Amino acid sequence: MPRTVFLDPGVNLENIEGTGALIGGYLPAHVLGVYAAPTPVEEGDDGADQVAGEGPPKLDVPWMIEHYKQVLRLLPGGLHVVGFIINATSESVSSKYESKIRKLLTSIRTYDPLVEEPFLLYTKSMKTSSLVTENTISSLEVKVYDSKLEFIQLDTKLILDCPVALKCGENSDRMLLAHAEKGIEKLERSMSTSLCLFNNQILQPDQPICPPQIKDSAKKGGKGKSTKANLDDTIESEDGEIVQYKVTVLTKDDLNVPEDVVIEDNNVRLKLLGEMKSRCYVPAGTSIKACREYIIQDVSRTIRGRIQLHCDVLVGEEVEASHIPVIHEPPRRVFTRLPATAGLAVSDYLYPGEGPEDSIESIKEIFGFTPTEDEIEDDLEIVAAVGDVKPDVDSKKEDKKKSFLGSSRQVLLSVGVAAISAGLAWFRFKQSAEDGEGEKE
Template sequence: MGRTVVAEKYLESEVKTLVGSGAKYGLIIGQNTTGRAVVAHLCCTPPSEAASDSPVNDSWIAKHAKQVIQLLPGGMDILGLFVVASPDLFKSHETQLRSALTAIYRALEKLPQLHDTETDERLVALLDPRTKKVTCRSLELSSLTSSLRPAEWRFQELRWHRAQSALSVQVTSGVGVLAAETSLLRQVMTSLEPFLSSLADASCLVDGKLVDGDALLSGDDEKPGKSAGKTFAFDLLYDTTKTPPSEQLLEPVEAVIRINGRIHCLAYLHTKATVSEAAAALRRDARRSLAARCQMHCDSLVEEQPSDEAATVLHEPPRRVLAPLSGSAVHVSDYLYPGDTPGDSLQTLSELFGLQLEVDDVLDTVEVASEERAHSECSSAAEALDEIQEQLQQAGGGGIGCLHLLLAAAIVGVGILVSSLLLIGPRPPGTQ
């Protein structure tokens, strides 16, 4: 029996739109589960200017896949590809279809921790422009002798559970002599690796409660036929000793990188997912999110002339925004540089995912720019300080009022420290 593929109901009408839009091929986005694949979206690959005799331009769709994977939330992955063509293409161009699939996953192998490597079975779907029907096959890429096997594709209403977490990132890392010769991106990602590795052993609180990892995410009250999934708040409790503070850096270093902030993590799970599956999806989302924004930030930097003056450089990487997939509860990401607005995401979301959105569709409140958030928190703290001072004056308080004010000021300082993701570094050579 072939693999079962269940696609979001809204995609049934989306297929009719795709085959009439001039689209040629694209990526299948969804989630692999035990026994079946769940499809959340079909995103067309933008047209390529390069001529190709094959139904799919291998290098072009592979490049598209590398860009898309970093913007997917946890739990979502690239399941395969689709081509607008009749089912006869399976017989006439099986070699070319295998080649295109291989190109996609060979490109993703360079980002092994950003995508699902637990399954080797990938999908190829043909969207018949005449009948508007979908014919699907699966292929095991690891076997050179495997052939395309029939897969049952059907549409149905789907529900997704949403897991989210506000993850605090506090990393201090020394850059050694040899590492100082590498790119800034390499230095930053190397600095983040101990922190990301520590998340693998993190304990989880779900809605404030410690839950067994093998338990269903939805608990025992899951009822078939409900119209919507649930949202769960996760706290990932990780070992902070794996990311030592700067005073514990023992060896001389060329520079010190500090990464402080709080990021929004997001994952979508099928309704039978366990707590451990949700935690794993959130960990992958954290890695994708940090990798994406650090890559964007480092690529945007203009090379500066080296200076002999001791200096600390403060960087603010892009912040995360979310946008809904048409007809689905699933949201994908984009990242905005300081000063950008949600409208700046519309072109990226259109080109990579084929989404036609309005500015109001982009959710830009999950992470707030550092200046805006710091100003908001300072204003709130100032109001709190005024209220405390007024209460103390009314009560005739004396010395203890100073302690209250100092404590409130300390809280303001902490709020500013973790309000956004910041990179601080490097120090001048020769310091430690």
């Protein structure tokens, strides 16, 4: 069923000179837009064809999709890129670029299956082209809401200890995303059967996390009734502060194996180890079932995102075969508040040795605003002590260890290097006759 699009009063569409991405969330009958991130000018492009008054902006689909993927990677669970924005009228763009629009909107569903009705919003006419089905482009009603759109913040802290054994042939000494996927899939299986406590309470799946801000009567249209939000008085928070819930994730102590089990030899052991922060933002009135899905979404999104970043850094580096466990430290997670929203934040990732100041430029490029260091939460994930990561190291080997501090070839037990958010322990061992001699399974 087509939804109505409600834009937060703080959404600055005038900031979009050419094109951009609209960040928001979903309720059963509404799409909520809370922030417009302008598409950065591509390197080597002077942006001359996107200046207002010189015809409609260029619809550069590949570059817009690349920007979209960068934005999506940094969004907490519950927030989506609900659509794209173009500084033009529907008449000047929709018919001329229909195939490009279809490709653009299809890409949203490809990378974020939870988005059901992606759309292209024309700022000069406040109309949309929405991909309702795979082959059907329709239009959604767009309104600016009367008050700030209220979201609920769900905070979760996870302690990871997820081992998995692999059979690796070529590149078994190298950390690859394809290898790490096995550990991520195991973590996702644990999350899929988990139980979530909200403020230490078990709530029913169809129960809303809190009373809805947007009443059904607002959509149906009562007798002269306003569509203005009526948040229930039971939602308590300080002025200007977002309502927060602490979520505890309880996982089952079961076998946790895929449906199709294959028994084979293995020569590599991987372990997701450490403490990580998960955060979601859901609209007031979201069901407990949907909240749980968004928590799982956020865990999967942040784990994959930071491991992908880490693996990209390792490309081209030399790797020496070793029997000593190697600690890989993906970047830690920080949060930056989105301006003109009701307390919403986006993520960024910092490598060891980096501070909040290193996040400013990337946030500016991707989201179009410049945060201050004080606006960046940098203390949610911290570097652990060496002993917390690898307490079982043979003490006899201590005098044989080389100093790896500052070495990018092996990130191994450097002072301050440990499991942060999702520490990856990558163990390599040979199954040779020498290693197996004197040992029994």
